[in-house]
Amino acid sequence: MLKVVSFKICPFVQRVTALMEAKNIPYEIEFISLADKPQWFLDISPNGQVPVVTTESGTTLFESDAIIEYLEEAYPPLQNGLSPEQKALNRAWSYLASKNYLVQCSAQRSADAKTLAERTAKLGEAFDKVEKQLTGSLYFNGNELSGVDIAWLPLLDRAHIIEESTGYDFIGARPKVKAWQQHLRTTGLSEKSVAADFETAFKDFYLSDKTYLGRGCDTDCSGFDKACATDACC
Numbered sequence: 001m002l003k004v005v006s007f008k009i010c011p012f013v014q015r016v017t018a019l020m021e022a023k024n025i026p027y028e029i030e031f032i033s034l035a036d037k038p039q040w041f042l043d044i045s046p047n048g049q050v051p052v053v054t055t056e057s058g059t060t061l062f063e064s065d066a067i068i069e070y071l072e073e074a075y076p077p078l079q080n081g082l083s084p085e086q087k088a089l090n091r092a093w094s095y096l097a098s099k100n101y102l103v104q105c106s107a108q109r110s111a112d113a114k115t116l117a118e119r120t121a122k123l124g125e126a127f128d129k130v131e132k133q134l135t136g137s138l139y140f141n142g143n144e145l146s147g148v149d150i151a152w153l154p155l156l157d158r159a160h161i162i163e164e165s166t167g168y169d170f171i172g173a174r175p176k177v178k179a180w181q182q183h184l185r186t187t188g189l190s191e192k193s194v195a196a197d198f199e200t201a202f203k204d205f206y207l208s209d210k211t212y213l214g215r216g217c218d219t220d221c222s223g224f225d226k227a228c229a230t231d232a233c234c
């Protein structure tokens with residue numbers, strides 16, 4: 001069975017586990033603390049990062065893009081009969097998501113309203129591009145789930161949790177992205193691809209009293225378009 005080494009709230013890991021879930025690939029998972037990386041992990045992870053996946057034959061893979069490519073090639077594809085152009089486009093639209101994982105992480109960790117607004121705007125550039133590309137179908141490539149959906153899932157899930165918990169809306173007035181977010185949630189992949197206590201761990205880290213989102217919109221409520229985390233602004 002495949003073995004994944006994970007850090008509970010890592011979006012790069014969630015992309016990998018979401019693809020495994022979508023393809024029904026069995027795997028076991030071990031969670032580590034990145035603040036105190038075990039030696040056995042440092043021995044197998046050349047970049048010292050998660051995800052790391054050990055294959056059935058005992059080879060250890062690292063870098064999520066490479067792992068995704070391996071899962072696409074070694075197991076039946078999510079979409080059959082894709083042309084080389086379509087595969088390249090799928091990779092490119094997936095890359096737009098994964099290169100924004102850390103942008104979203106840092107936005108969520110913003111200590112003040114100004115920083116949050118700046119980082120939200122940066123993330124919004126990616127949401128703008130994908131809003132223009134979406135057709136209004138269930139998923140990115142029509143009614144069939146693809147690797148692009150899997151790559152965007154961590155971003156859309158985190159935006160959902162933040163909005164539900166604080167009222168802060170990373171997606172904003174982008175109706176096609178909103179609809180896509182809802183459709184992806186109905187696949188069940190959001191829950192299946194993370195640990196049972198993911199939301200608790202996520203909120204402990206991103207919605208603590210150290211973050212602006214955790215404290216609520218006490219000074220500037222732009223972006224908080226629903227209920228606030230505190231009643232200071234409502």
Ligand SMILES: N[C@@H](CCC(=O)N[C@@H](CS)C(=O)NCC(=O)O)C(=O)O
Pocket residue numbers: 007009010011012013034048049050051062063064065
């Ligand atoms: N380029 C890497 C990025 C993975 C990454 O940033 N993982 C973070 C956790 S979300 C990590 O392991 N950080 C620990 C470190 O950089 O020391 C990939 O795509 O796999």
